[in-house]
Structure formats: C-alpha cells, structure tokens
Amino acid sequence: MRNSPSKNGSAGGHSRTFTDSIWSPFFKSGFGISSNRSYALISLLILLIAGAFISTRLLLDTTTVLIEKEAVTTTTQTQTQTISPKYPRPTTVITQSPKPEFTLHCSANETTASCPSNKYPTTASFGEDDDTNHPPNATCPDYFRWIHEDLRPWSSTGITREALERAKKTANFRLAIIDGKIYVEKFQDAFQTRDVFTIWGFLQLLRKYPGKIPDLELMFDCVDWPVVKASEFTGANAPSPPPLFRYCGNEETLDIVFPDWSFWGWAEVNIKPWESLLKELREGNQRTKWINREPYAYWKGNPMVAETRQDLMKCNVSEEHEWNARLYVQDWIKESNEGYKQSDLASQCHHRYKIYIEGSAWSVSEKYILACDSVTLLVKPHYYDFFTRGLLPAHHYWPVREHDKCRSIKFAVDWGNSHIQKAQDIGKAASDFIQHELKMDYVYDYMYHLLTEYSKLLRFKPEIPQNAAEICSETMACPRSGNERKFMTESFVKHPAESGPCAMPPPYDPALLYGVVKRKQSTNMRILQWEMKYWSKQNQTGS
Structure with a gap:
C-alpha cells in the first residue's frame, strides 16, 4: 500500500529538507554518492558558500568604508595608507596652495605704461575677509611709541581740510589713498629722485597690506630740514599746525616723521x-x-x-x-x-x-x-628720524x-x-x-601704523585731488631704466603679508617719557x- 504524501511533501515517511530538493537531481544523475555521505558533502558545500558570502560582504563593507573616508579627505590633503601594524600610522600631508604673487605688467612700449585692473588687490581677493586670518605679530619696537607723540598736536582738534591745505606751502606733493588706489598731485620737483622713491614706498605698502590702508590725504615735503615751527602754534587762539610729512624733525618743530626714500634705494649714489x-x-x-x-x-x-x-x-x-x-x-x-x-x-x-x-x-x-x-x-x-x-x-x-x-x-x-x-x-x-x-617688515609696519593713526584724525572726507594722477607700480617702474628701474624691481613687494602688522605699543605717559x-x-x-x-x-x- 502506497503511503500518502505527508504535509511537508515527504514520501515513505521520511521528511525532505529544502536542501534535498535542490541537490537531489545531482545525486540521481549518477554521482554515485551514498545518502549519508551526500548529506555530509552537502553540509560542507553549504558552509563553504556561506563563508564565501560573508567574506565578500566584509570585503565590500571594508572597501565602502575606505572609499567613504577617502571622499571625506579634502583635495589639499594626501592620505598615506599602511599595510602592516609594524609601520607607523597613516599620516596626513598638508599641501598649501601657492601664495598669490604680484608681478609688474610692463608692455612692449614701456614709455606708456598703464595700471592693470588688479594692481591693488583687495583683502577679499586672497580669501581674507577679516583680520582674524592675519593675527598681529609681537608688539612693535619701542620707537613706534613716538608715532603718538608726533600726532599729539592734533589729538584734541583733529586735522581739518583748512589745516591740510596750509601744509601745501612747502610740500613737494599731495598723496591721496582712496579705495586702495594712490593718487598724486605734484607741486614742485624734489632733489634727485627722493619724491619718486618715497611714492614707490607707499605703493609697496599697499601691496604688502592690500585692502588695509584707510582712505587719507597728506602733504609731503622732501627737503631735509623741518619747517613747521612749534612756537607759531602755541596759545589759546593759535591755529592748528599744518600736518606735513617729511624725513626728520627736531625739538622745535612739529613735522611728522616718515621713513626716508633710501629704504627703497638711492639711485643717484x-x-x-x-x-x-x-x-x-x-x-x-x-x-x-x-x-x-x-x-x-x-x-x-x-x-x-x-x-x-x-x-x-x-x-x-x-x-x-x-x-x-x-x-x-x-x-x-x-x-x-x-x-x-x-x-x-x-x-x-x-x-x-x-x-x-x-x-x-x-x-x-x-x-x-x-x-x-x-x-x-x-x-x-x-x-x-623715525627710529x-x-x-x-x-x-x-x-x-x-x-x-x-x-x-x-x-x-x-x-x-x-x-x-x-x-x-x-x-x-x-x-x-x-x-x-x-629696523628690518624692512618693521619699516612697513611703522608706515602702516602712522598712516592708520593719522587717518583717524582727519575731520574731512578724503577725496581724489582735482589735479592728481593715479599712480601704480607699472606707471612708475616700467618707463624707467638704470638704477631706478633696477632698485624698483628689487624692492617690489611680490606677496601680501602672511600676518598682520606688529601690535602698536601704547603712548608714553608723562612720567615714563620724562624718565626716557x-x-x-x-x-x-x-x-x-x-x-x-x-x-x-x-x-x-x-x-
């Protein structure tokens, strides 16, 4: 009598597993393996397949993690992988982007040089939206304190347009910095190229600290001896002294001392x-x-x-x-x-x-x-002088x-x-x-702080002088030859400063100044x- 099929589809009272149904055709096709041995082989094959499956998943997961880690790494970093625990841990090498570099753009016809559009890069051009990216260096040398003393005559009254215009009497030129550009109104020739290399120094300051120099107007006298006599501006009814920049001063005068032209070269000697x-x-x-x-x-x-x-x-x-x-x-x-x-x-x-x-x-x-x-x-x-x-x-x-x-x-x-x-x-x-x-960085920092403090005293809005011409490094250097061109090229600031200027020291208090x-x-x-x-x-x- 034939047994009826059981609920799970087995015959002859023996239950058949899912594995039997899959592999039975192979055994029936003449592999010649007994039933017990066939089950043992089947189990071994199942373990091998499962192990291969798990290993594949682990490998895929590990690869995915490594790919994800590599994707997180920025383009400015290079990952160095290791393959053995006995070697050092992976290191990250930071590759900095090259510094922006300024160049002189002289045309073939150098006698008619013009100012390129990017001659005075703004701070934002270099990814520097504020001063936090350029923290100040250590405190400036002590002689920077004399900036406060040189500007003290205007500390209470400020500098008016009228006072500035009175400085024109002996000045060689008026220099204005407006929106990071320099404009010069020339009044009279200076001895040799004093005025030329002084203006060149202003231009290089703007390259060293792009976008950092405030708007201002000033008068500059290139003659050796100071002329603004303090005795003429004493008393309650005395006018405010004219603010006049020059290379030196003395105890009887109020001229504002500024670094001399020779810091950028003295071509004639x-x-x-x-x-x-x-x-x-x-x-x-x-x-x-x-x-x-x-x-x-x-x-x-x-x-x-x-x-x-x-x-x-x-x-x-x-x-x-x-x-x-x-x-x-x-x-x-x-x-x-x-x-x-x-x-x-x-x-x-x-x-x-x-x-x-x-x-x-x-x-x-x-x-x-x-x-x-x-x-x-x-x-x-x-x-x-200033130092x-x-x-x-x-x-x-x-x-x-x-x-x-x-x-x-x-x-x-x-x-x-x-x-x-x-x-x-x-x-x-x-x-x-x-x-x-007195290294050149401090010369520029002195100029920076002096001009910044000076600009705070202005009681008028600086503007482009009516008879002024815009000046840039190209219009000054490109038409020149000999030592003038050589020294301008040599002193040309090629990179913006990597840090802010030194920190300005406080003014002397009366007792300390007396002690000095x-x-x-x-x-x-x-x-x-x-x-x-x-x-x-x-x-x-x-x-």
Missing part, C-alpha cells in the same frame, strides 16, 4: 634697497672681527654740505696731532664715473669706531653706520661733543680700546637693533665728566 643691503651689511660684519679691526674712528662723506662737517675734517691725523680719527672725502662725481668701486657700504666695516655727523640736517647714513658692529661715535645731533629716538647713549652709541670734536673723539677711542668688552657690546647692540628692529629723556641726559653728562677727567689728567702729565 648706487645705494641699494634696504632689504638686500641689510643682508650685505650683516655679511660684511663677519669678514673682520671687531678686535682685529683698525683701532681708530672712521668717517667718509661730503664735508661741503655743512660747516660742522668741515670742522670735523680738522680731526684727521696729521704731523701735529693724532686724534685717533681717519677721515676721507667722498667725491660722488668721481665715484659715479668709476662705478662706485670705493663706496660699497658693506666693505666699510673695517674700523672699530665709525663717526656719524649730520649734514645740512639729518643724514641717511646713520642707519648704515649703526649696522657695522663698530662703536658709533655720534656727534651731538640736532635732528631725529633714532629709540637709541640710547652708552648702549647703542657713544656721544661726541659738537664743539670740541677732536678731543671728544680721541677720548672715545682711547676709552674703547681700554674697555674692549664694553666697546664691543655697544657696537653689537647697535647692529642688532638695526638688523632686528632724563636717562639720556644723565648718561651724556656722566660721559662728559669722564672725558673732562681724562683731559685733566692728560694736561697734568703733559701728554
């Missing part, structure tokens, strides 16, 4: 831009150690520009006197004809002492002399009397040669100051007393 010259001066210092230098005081310059320099020449070595000075006349016409072979500033650091003496007013030579590691013998000055008010006697220089130069120089040299370590310290302090606190002035006076007096004692002893011994 072949003095290179400051940034490259500073490097050469540093290398020149290393050629001869201080102790191996000539133990005399050295000066070379044009004595005809001032009576005080002609007086200095009397201190030169002669058959009658040995004042410990070696003084030379600089013939610039001869130097020009001979290719300036004897006027290389970096090759003039071969004496232990160097003399600084003013000309018709302050002299640009001061920074070159201070940079030499030699002890600077500073003949009493009447003028200051020299930060120098201290017996620390950065040795003071020399103005009306008794020869004896003062001899004492200074004798004192230094008998106080070797102290003399070397003074020379090194001065050159360190020049190398570190008093310290200089007391040091000068102490050295004068040493000198008087020295000469008293020399007179007693008859030497």
Whole structure:
C-alpha cells in the first residue's frame, strides 16, 4: 500500500529538507554518492558558500568604508595608507596652495605704461575677509611709541581740510589713498629722485597690506630740514599746525616723521634697497672681527654740505696731532664715473669706531653706520628720524661733543680700546637693533601704523585731488631704466603679508617719557665728566 504524501511533501515517511530538493537531481544523475555521505558533502558545500558570502560582504563593507573616508579627505590633503601594524600610522600631508604673487605688467612700449585692473588687490581677493586670518605679530619696537607723540598736536582738534591745505606751502606733493588706489598731485620737483622713491614706498605698502590702508590725504615735503615751527602754534587762539610729512624733525618743530626714500634705494649714489643691503651689511660684519679691526674712528662723506662737517675734517691725523680719527672725502662725481668701486657700504666695516655727523640736517647714513658692529661715535645731533629716538647713549652709541670734536673723539677711542668688552657690546647692540628692529617688515609696519593713526584724525572726507594722477607700480617702474628701474624691481613687494602688522605699543605717559629723556641726559653728562677727567689728567702729565 502506497503511503500518502505527508504535509511537508515527504514520501515513505521520511521528511525532505529544502536542501534535498535542490541537490537531489545531482545525486540521481549518477554521482554515485551514498545518502549519508551526500548529506555530509552537502553540509560542507553549504558552509563553504556561506563563508564565501560573508567574506565578500566584509570585503565590500571594508572597501565602502575606505572609499567613504577617502571622499571625506579634502583635495589639499594626501592620505598615506599602511599595510602592516609594524609601520607607523597613516599620516596626513598638508599641501598649501601657492601664495598669490604680484608681478609688474610692463608692455612692449614701456614709455606708456598703464595700471592693470588688479594692481591693488583687495583683502577679499586672497580669501581674507577679516583680520582674524592675519593675527598681529609681537608688539612693535619701542620707537613706534613716538608715532603718538608726533600726532599729539592734533589729538584734541583733529586735522581739518583748512589745516591740510596750509601744509601745501612747502610740500613737494599731495598723496591721496582712496579705495586702495594712490593718487598724486605734484607741486614742485624734489632733489634727485627722493619724491619718486618715497611714492614707490607707499605703493609697496599697499601691496604688502592690500585692502588695509584707510582712505587719507597728506602733504609731503622732501627737503631735509623741518619747517613747521612749534612756537607759531602755541596759545589759546593759535591755529592748528599744518600736518606735513617729511624725513626728520627736531625739538622745535612739529613735522611728522616718515621713513626716508633710501629704504627703497638711492639711485643717484648706487645705494641699494634696504632689504638686500641689510643682508650685505650683516655679511660684511663677519669678514673682520671687531678686535682685529683698525683701532681708530672712521668717517667718509661730503664735508661741503655743512660747516660742522668741515670742522670735523680738522680731526684727521696729521704731523701735529693724532686724534685717533681717519677721515676721507667722498667725491660722488668721481665715484659715479668709476662705478662706485670705493663706496660699497658693506666693505666699510673695517674700523672699530665709525663717526656719524649730520649734514645740512639729518643724514641717511646713520642707519648704515649703526649696522657695522663698530662703536658709533655720534656727534651731538640736532635732528631725529623715525627710529633714532629709540637709541640710547652708552648702549647703542657713544656721544661726541659738537664743539670740541677732536678731543671728544680721541677720548672715545682711547676709552674703547681700554674697555674692549664694553666697546664691543655697544657696537653689537647697535647692529642688532638695526638688523632686528629696523628690518624692512618693521619699516612697513611703522608706515602702516602712522598712516592708520593719522587717518583717524582727519575731520574731512578724503577725496581724489582735482589735479592728481593715479599712480601704480607699472606707471612708475616700467618707463624707467638704470638704477631706478633696477632698485624698483628689487624692492617690489611680490606677496601680501602672511600676518598682520606688529601690535602698536601704547603712548608714553608723562612720567615714563620724562624718565626716557632724563636717562639720556644723565648718561651724556656722566660721559662728559669722564672725558673732562681724562683731559685733566692728560694736561697734568703733559701728554
């Protein structure tokens, strides 16, 4: 009797699994495998298939994770994968995008250069929407505090349009910065190319800090001596002094002091831009150690520009006197004809002492002399530039009397040669100051802070002067040749600053300012007393 099929479809009382129904055709087709062995083989095959399936899923999942991780990585990062635990963890290499670079766009016909549309990039052009991307560096050198003092005459009244126009009387040019562009109205020619390289400096400042210089108008006088006399603007009814920018000032005037043109090069006398010259001066210092230098005081310059320099020449070595000075006349016409072979500033650091003496007013030579590691013998000055008010006697220089130069120089040299370590310290302090606190970045930062503080005082809206021309690096550099073109190209700012300017120090409070002035006076007096004692002893011994 045939058994009836069971509910699950099995026959003969044996239940059939899902696996049996799948694989039974193969067994019936003559594989010749018994039933028990067939079930064992089937189970093994099932495990192999399941394992392969799981492994495939794991591999797919792992690949998906790696792909997703790689997709998250930005295009500026490169992932370095490792394949063994014994190697270091994967590292991420950050590849920075190249800095934006400025270039001079000179056409084939360079005599008709024009300003390109992107000559003054805005801050946004470099992805810098605010100052947070450019945090300030350390606090500015202490001499920046004098910015507050130079602008103090207008601190309560501000600068009116009327006061600015009165500064036109002696100015060489008016310069306006409007929406990041420079406009210049020229009134009269300056000596040589002083005005040209001064304006060039303004242009490079705008490239270093694009979009950061506020709108302003100013008057600039390129003559050496200051002219805004403080005595004419005292009293309750006195007018506000005219704000006039120039290269130097003194205690009797109110001119606003600004870095001089030679920081971007002095084409007429072949003095290179400051940034490259500073490097050469540093290398020149290393050629001869201080102790191996000539133990005399050295000066070379044009004595005809001032009576005080002609007086200095009397201190030169002669058959009658040995004042410990070696003084030379600089013939610039001869130097020009001979290719300036004897006027290389970096090759003039071969004496232990160097003399600084003013000309018709302050002299640009001061920074070159201070940079030499030699002890600077500073003949009493009447003028200051923007950084020299930060120098201290017996620390950065040795003071020399103005009306008794020869004896003062001899004492200074004798004192230094008998106080070797102290003399070397003074020379090194001065050159360190020049190398570190007067580097070109700080020159630009001084300009930045001075112009920013000045603009805050303006009580009128700056505008483009009616007779002004727009100026850019192309219109200035492209038509020029010789040293002018060479020095402009060399001092051209190619990149915007990577950080903000140094942090402006606060103004002097009255007590602190008095202390600074008093310290200089007391040091000068102490050295004068040493000198008087020295000469008293020399007179007693008859030497």
